[in-house]
Amino acid sequence: MSTPSNLKYFFPRLLLQKGVILGKKCFVFQRKTLAFLDRGSFCPKDPRPRKGKPLLSQGQPFLAKDDTRWGQIRVPCQKWTQSSPFKYFSTFALLLSTSPLYGKETLTIYTHAAFMSSTYGPGTHLKEAFEKICECEVQYVVLDTIPLVINRINFEGEKTKADVILGLEDIGLDVTHVDKLVPYASHCLAFVYDSTKIPCPPKTLDELINSSYPIILQDPRSSITGLGFLVWMKKSYGDKAPQKWKTLADHVLTFTKGWTEAYALFKQGVAPIVFSYTTDGLFNELAKEMPHLKSLRFPEGHLCSNIYAAKLKTTQHSELVDQFLDFLLSKEAQHLIATHAWIYPKGDIPEAWIKAENYFPQPFWISYTSQEVKDSQRAWIQEWVEGLIQ
């Protein structure tokens, strides 16, 4: 065995920094220690003349078994911590944030994402307006869709922190945990189309179904808007609905998970028609300056729904909730709802709407009850699924 000091004497320093493996004869132990297991030579380079390209295994850290050439191993001379800028990366990764606490009475509202949207949601404006008059704090818990909200309330049961649910509709209405329902607005469903791509839009639902325009719809199993259209089809065609679905499905581009995804695809220009709301044309004209995106008006009627605020049975702040529900029906709140949520208020329609080109006054409501939808929803969806896959 040679010791490092002996080696240093015999061999140049440069060679010692790189350890060398000589087949099975010699080992690199630590930085500068070498051990010769047998008589070995210390040769920095293969003396035989090279033919062609070097073997791939030469680029690898150790020699393959049946490979006769020299392999080299690189021994680090400096620890990574001494120079690396990534010394403290674990500290960054473990940083945690904390949230401040408040002492005021808190009104907890469960709602869906669309209600809090910066472009078509009245959430933040209503919060500001109500906090001015109530000496309280309004806290929103925002979930993706209303079915998710209902699901969460059912899951949390009596332990729920929620005082109010905002945005319930006639379709998918669940009143198990609800004490009081207050309708504060209404909306109607409609197809929205791009008038630059479709100069002569279909006049009736039948014409639309028999046309060949690509349409984006929502999946009725996950989206209330989609379920709304399922009810609409069922109410319009009764037992013939499956055949109509089959005709329609030939030019349905896709069924999205929810309304948001469908509208995002429509805005990308993937399809010229999307299933949405009657007031979308108005919104596109007044807020987005895109008056060419209009809603289709069908004389036979549209599927409409009231929008409710629900007071929960388990609320600890009963008076505050009642105050909030009264506030929702006030002139100020109704104006905020109409101008920010783009749904029909229970009070007066804003003047700017009536003057607009795309104004869509409330259409004829197709009649249905929420109980009826709740009872036959499953059967209708089953029928829809089977109609589509055949």
Add this chain to the structure above:
Amino acid sequence: MNYVVYVCWFTVKQAALSTFFAIPFAVLIARAIVWNHSWWPARFCLKLLGLPLITPALVGILGFITLMGGLFNIYSLAGIVAVHVIFYSPWIALLLVNAWRLIPEEHYRVANQLHFSSTQTFYFIEWPQLRKSLSEVAWICFCFSLNSFTTIVVLGGGPQKTTLSAGLYHSLFFFYDFEQMMWFVSLQLILTLSLGILTILLKTQPQEVSLKKPSLPNLKDSSQKPFVWVGLSLICLPLAVILGPSLTSLSLTLQNPLVWQALKKSLTLAVCFGSLSAVISLFFVVSGWRSLRYLASFHFLFPSTLLGVLLFLFSLKIPALPQEFFLGVMQVLLILPFCFLLLERSYRTLEATYGTTTRSLGFSPFQKFSLIQWPLLKKPFATALGLGCALSAGDFPSLAFFSSPDCPGLSSLFYQQMGRHFEKCMGTALILLLLCYFLYQLPHWILRTHDRTSVT
């Protein structure tokens, strides 16, 4: 037709079509690379072939949508198959290039002397060797497409375009249809088990990698060069098209506090779970749990959604444990086989080369590890660590099951944004992509192993 039967049929159909179209692409690309391997674009392409593995699937799909959106209806079977072809063919090509290494160079010399044409060379010399590995590779590709989740969730939709794994996820989280979910769970279980049995029967497990990695035969055929460009564009174009729009929206994205929060969360999770899986696999490999190799080689069969559902049902039973725990279990279980196989392969070579000698020297296990194994396993370990972290950061299925809406991980935030503001999500895509590549390279920088080989 029954809905559940239809879903099974669609699942198999899309996987079969994906495999059918991905294989010819992969063969053409691999052949073009082998025949021009001294040409720089081919070398570059060979290095990039493993890139789709660490690219987050969602970012790849976004690139595909941006690239192909106007050409045809991508929200259809054709779109799903096209995405699978783009994702899987580079990676299959990488496996095929390795198969080419096993063809002796003498065969080509004889072919040259006999004046074989390119087609004849392919048919008489390459095809017999290729056929062996093609069946394995095609089978793995089929299984991967069968369990594909992210692609179907983004591009599928409605009852007509759904597979078992996507249907399972949707019925649990969006339709609340537990009866249907149980149907899907049991079918997925049966499918996985039968695929496993078929794999054993067909003996299509990845073959033993030979210790010596022979070099590619010295060949030249410039008529195949276009296919190298096809390969390069399959890998790079989907990423290149999102680069421009993402840079313009990056400043807006960086102002969003939610993105920073998600980035922090993703980084923490990736560093924790990625390194955990790498360390666990190193432990298994070194402590000699070699029988796990057999289990790990089935990694391509394992459906992430099935694991997600089972863990989710567990998490409902044990509400005391935080969601991050289940997220971690799921990610570690999904990443572990990849890290394990990577380390195991190097360990086997190491053992074959130095095993006898170290035993004859009478080293203690610690000495053996610190003096012999660690210096030589450092590079594969760095790769495994990087791969683990990158896979964890880009993983969507685990976040789809265990992500709180208040504080989503980066990939689930990106998925949400993708469904809402298509233009705005580009910035997040770039951050996610850079995070994955950064995490992949980080261990190599830290451990000072300069990686000059390809990604896998």
